[in-house]
Amino acid sequence: MAATIQDVARAAGVSVGTVSRAMNNYPDISAKTRERILKVAEELKYRPNLVAKSLSSKHSRDIALILSGFLEDAMFNDFETMLMKGCYQFAFERGLDISMYVINSRTQEEKSYEQLCYEHNIAGGIIFGIKSTDPYFTSLAESKNPCVTIDVEVSGENVSSVTNDHMAAFDELTQYLIDQGHRRIALVCGRKNATVTAQRMDGAMRALERNGLKPPADSVIYTNFLKEEATEGVTGFLKEHQDKGVTAFLCMSDLLAIGTVEALKEAGCRVPDDYSVVGYDGLYVTEYTDPRLTTVDQNIKDKGYEAAHLLFDMIEGRRSAQRLILPHKLEIRDSVKRLEI
Amino acid sequence: MAATIQDVARAAGVSVGTVSRAMNNYPDISAKTRERILKVAEELKYRPNLVAKSLSSKHSRDIALILSGFLEDAMFNDFETMLMKGCYQFAFERGLDISMYVINSRTQEEKSYEQLCYEHNIAGGIIFGIKSTDPYFTSLAESKNPCVTIDVEVSGENVSSVTNDHMAAFDELTQYLIDQGHRRIALVCGRKNATVTAQRMDGAMRALERNGLKPPADSVIYTNFLKEEATEGVTGFLKEHQDKGVTAFLCMSDLLAIGTVEALKEAGCRVPDDYSVVGYDGLYVTEYTDPRLTTVDQNIKDKGYEAAHLLFDMIEGRRSAQRLILPHKLEIRDSVKRLEI
DNA sequence: CTGAAAGCGCTAACAC
DNA sequence: GTGTTAGCGCTTTCAG
DSSP, X not given: OOOOHHHHHHHHTSOHHHHHHHHTTOSSSOHHHHHHHHHHHHHTTOOOOHHHHHHHHSOOOOEEEEEESTTTOOSOOHHHHHHHHHHHHHHHHHTOOEEEXXXXXXXXXXXXXXXXXXXXXXXXXXXXXXXXXXXXXXXXXXXXXOEEEESXXXXXXXXXXXXXXXXXXXXXXXXXXXXXXXXXXXXXXXXXXXXXXXXXXXXXXXXXXXXXXXXXXXXXXXXXXXXXXXXXXXXXXXXXXXXXXXXXXXXXXXXXXXXXXXXXXXXXXXXXXXXXXXXXXXXXXXXXXXXXXXXXXXXXXXXXXXXXXXXHHHHTTSSOSOEEEEXXXXXXXXXXXXXXX | OOOOHHHXXXXXXXXXXXXXXXXXXXXXXXXXXXXXXXHXXXXXXXXXXXXXXXXXXXXXXOEEEEEESTTTOOSOOHHHHHXXXXXXXXXXXHTOOEEEEEEOHHHHHHSOHHHHHHHHTOSEEXXXXXXXXXXXXXXXXXXXXXXXXXXXXXXXXXXEEEEEOHHHHHHHHHXXXXXXXXXXXXXXXXXXXXXXXXXXXXXXXXXXHHTTOOOOTTOEEEOSSOHHHHHHHHHHHHHHHGGGOOOEEEESSHHHHHHHHHHHHHTTOOTTTTOEEEOOBOOGGGGTSSSOOBEEEOOHHHHHHHHHHHHHHHHTTSSOXXXXXXXXXXXXXXXXXXXXX
């Protein structure tokens, strides 16, 4: 049986209050009493029961990583793994604990964010994957527990967000395609009313318009960010519009780009010789696909790290709610052909 | 402020004990009292504080997923993601909570498995990534908290393991290479004293010997399961042994196979035309590499699911410690050339 | 069937 | 500085 604070108190000949003071580095305790208690605790291999601790103190430093839709991705998703690594990296450096919770649109309805925090005595959470139609989207604002959302902006006193300048990034990516001589560019988009879809669309449009271009008619394909939908959409597009003269596919995620390449290969086309394709995200897999995919690296691991950092600072009252925009980087690889004009 | 059991008791005009009985579906309570309490709880949006609950009841149904070395993989690792999905899938179906903890060899020393469980009031854990030199490797056996290890076998009354028949699987994989006409096969191995390395090595040897073959001299390359080491090892091998007539590389993981392919391409060789390569694991990325990698699918997600299932049953006393061996499947794709003999 | 009361292990006033 | 004590929100005897 594990030693409790009582056991330590008894063994050291002091009261439990004193042991608590010693263990938590309170100032109002004599150095030698502390020494002695710490030694006894060491000998007894005493470990404070964190559950009792947080119940008693009414607050914890535990933070949660809350993923919505994690189980719905049938495909592997590097994105979430990278995010986790970033979060856990931060927690690990600070000696904090992170618990990970998996939710979906239905469970959000059953239990609010605040209730989740209350149940588990969590100080705050990093939230990824919520849609604008999800209950959390509005209810987060009412929570007294701080939170940090990834890539979506939710207004609220205690809610921060960490994101990239998706518009600028997509502008760059589009401009790159244009610089390589592409004029007729098809768009493979994400969910129609997702924030990131809108932002990336704006970036693409801005670049196109600046160059006096616009997407050819019927060449904007919408998906729910699923690879299979990209494959299907592009296959359909090729059947009906092969004559439209499209030379490149601008995809809103790497997964969609991979799906696009599959459709193209299936139809007997070569990438990038017949069609150029670019993705977005910077998943590791894009270095191993054939061809290696030109994409925008969001530096997802950093996003996780900075989100955890920001959340922690909010919990400790050192930083207030804010919008953090992290840098991105255009990764030029082999999936775009330079056209002679 | 969230409602407590007291609030519900007051509002329903009963004692807290009765509310507790109603909430936990105890039999010794009249149907209509239960109804009433449940209705009040609903109205007050009452959610039991899980922290208080587990402190009070002295046991929880919470299970943990404990990953050792998660942060050390610089590369993405599908493996852990798949494992998580399997575990969370099970937990989700049962309405359980899983918390994920990241440890490494050092932190294992600071805090035993049992202490970790005690601190967080965890019933038991699924443990992945421990090495035979790690503190956990021996200390797990002494813990009263049940656990399930993935792919390593630790003896102990309360420890189960979920694994594949790596020896049989590697035998099959090797035999496949032999059936395709390969006679001189180089091995790209994992960590020298890892259990899985030994098992896979045994499988390879068994197949080779059965066919009257053995690995050419100096053609066994050891790594720590890092892609870069495979690249480096194979590059060195090619420089010194190109004449040995090796036609295929048998790799102990997909990551190593990817590293091997990189080295080969770097040296100007084509896969599978000049050299055949096979991997092991069944990571999703192997479907997108060039060429698509022939590998053994371990069905990692199922492993996670079954591990969580087994652990849960152990906690509830329905199953005792055991070794669970899950099926694997040879995935034949495009990285092996059939040699005419 | 239900209420009262004693804890679970710890923190945080409040005394001295 | 240190001991004492009242909770944190819940479960679980034990009465009745």
